[in-house]
Amino acid sequence: MFTMVQLQFPTTGKAKKEILDQLQDLRGQDANWRDGRTWSLVYYGGEDISDLTRQAYQLFSQENGLNPGAFPSLRQMETEVVSMTADLLGGGGExxxxxxxxxxxxxxxxxxxxxxxxxxxxxxxxxxxxVLPVTAHPAFSKAAAYFDIKAVYIPLTEEYLADISMTKELINANTILLVGSAPAYPHGVMDPIEEMASIAIDHQIPFHVDACLGGFMLPFLKKIGEPVPDFDFRVPGVTSISADLHKYGYASKGASVVLYREDAYRQHQFYVRSDWPGGLFASPTMAGTRPGGAIAAAWAVLNYLGQDGYSRLADSTLQITRRLKEALAAIPGLHILGNPQMSVFAVGSEELNLYAVADELESKGWHMDRQHLPPSLHFMVTQAHRESVDAFIHDVQKAIEAVTGHPEAYSEGSTAMYGMVGSLPDKSLAHGFMRDYLSSMTRKH
Ligand SMILES: Cc1ncc(COP(=O)(O)O)c(C=O)c1O
Structure with missing residues (x-):
């Protein structure tokens, strides 16, 4: 049980300066992504980009994309962002x-x-x-839960890819969608998109490629000569794609694109109602009000960087990733899982307690992402890590020494939590405390 503190709604307002100072103070408690000490959540492309997106967002922070008729500016920017993304991902006029x-x-x-x-x-x-790989982002199982669809998981090969022969077996007369990731979040590995697309064609079912992570990175790695297989509309059988502007597109938060090969199929996305007293209601996506700032910032960054800018960033981010990966793989006991092609990967270990290592690193100011099944640490590399790789590797070595010297000192924190979940024969037994955790996040106590 949580004891709640009831905060009173402010009776009078405060001065602007006081509020802004308070905001700066609040920020001081946050994960230090600016110095490259977090491995997720913020996709930093450089100060020039942050400055541009901030200004673009501010210009449109009050405008609402709900009614494109009222704001032709937003309509134009959204149309251009969608069209440019479709071009990047092999789309045609349709x-x-x-x-x-x-x-x-x-x-x-x-x-x-x-x-x-x-x-x-x-x-x-x-x-x-x-039918979806077990590594597909939980947004898919969330969709299955929200829309009353049964999620059928494809197991992985030893290389952490969706197993193709199992994919064929799991499709049946009730299958309405096949999913693949380019790449999947947990190991940064791309599913065999071309083979999956051909299975989708054989069974005449739609195939969605989740390129939320790779959509604005893989095409540019390909452009600079990296061996990236086709994963987008260039592959026959791919019917829809998700690609996040607010990840490696470097846009402000709140921006992604969902693309469809043709409009007749996309029609099923829309919600319309013609008998509401408030007027004829037509909404393309889940949201009602849509923030103009997110649209403007995305439009601004695509035009600012262009293919040249994104290719330069992709190249540089890949170099930082290689430096980090090679240094981690050289540490005895650590290895990279599978064959991650871009800037997202996971490190596993047969002999080390990685959760204890992560807890030790957190105590040194690093924000770590733990995974399980099997245990691993997760990394998403950006320009913020340019200067932090060496310090990180040094601290990882120290953390391993500390953990192997005194394993008994790591019986709390994430070590204990993942240990407990690992011991549960039925992982759904953890759902209760996970819900309590969410509940506690928005209570003052
Ligand atoms: C592959 C993949 N798909 C989907 C998502 C969900 O994106 P968001 O957090 O923007 O909702 C993520 C987030 O990391 C992801 O990595």
Whole structure:
């Protein structure tokens, strides 16, 4: 049980300066991403980009993308962002799409579209199923839970890829969507998109490629000569793609694109209502009000960087990633999981307690991302890590020494939590405390 403190709604307002000072103070408690001490959440491209997106966001922070008729500026910017992204991802004149608030909303829309398309053309399906690699982002299982679809998970190969022969077995008469990731979050590994697309064609089902992470990175790695397989609309059978502007697109938070090969299919994404007393209501995505700032900032950064700028950043980010990966892999006991192609990867270990290592690193000011099944530490590299790789490697070595010297000292924190979850035969037994954790996050105590 949490004891709650009831905060009173302020009776009078405060001075602007006092509030801004307070905001600066609050920021002081946050993970230190500016010095490259976090490995997720913030995708930093450089000060010039942050400055531009901040200004663009500010210019449109009050405008609302809900009604494109009222703000032709936002309509134009969204149309251009969608069109430029479609061009980047191998789309043609028929490709359509929308901006959303992020990867999760793009994925929710793609799954709902597949469900409603199936309802229209295959009404005999009573319990729709979606076949997806177990590594696909939880936004898909969330969509399955929200839209009453059964999630059927494809197991992984030893290389952490969706197993193709299992994919074929798991598709049945109720399957309404197949999913692959380019790459998947946990290990940064790309699923075999071309093979999956050909299975989708054989079974005449839609195939969604989640390029939330790779959409604005893989095409540029390819451009600079890296061996990146096709993963987008260049592959026949890919029907929809999600690509996040607010990740390696370097836009302000709240920006992603969901694309469809053709408009007839995208029609199933829309919500319209013609008998509401408030007027004719037509909404393309989940959100009602849509922040103009996020649209303007995304438009600004795409035009600012262009192909040259993104290729330069992709190249430089790959170099930093290689430095980090090689240094980590050279530490006895650590190895990279699978064959991650871009700037996202995971480090595993057969002999070390990685959760204890992570707890030790956190005590030194690093913000670490733990994974399980199998245990690993997760890394997403950006320009923020240019100067922090060496210090990190030094601290990892020290942390391993500390943990192997005194394993008994690491019986709390994430070590204890993951140890407990690891011992549960049925992982859903953890759901109760996970919900309590969420509950505690918005209570003052
Ligand atoms: C591959 C992938 N898909 C989807 C998402 C969800 O994106 P968002 O957090 O913007 O909702 C993420 C987030 O990290 C991701 O890595």
């Amino acid at each position: 490709t359509v799409g929308n901006m959303t608030s992020g990867g999760t909303e793009s994925i929710l829309m793609a799954v709902k579209t597949a469900r409603d398309y199936a309802r229209a053309i295959r009404p005999e399906i009573r319990q729709p199923e979606m």
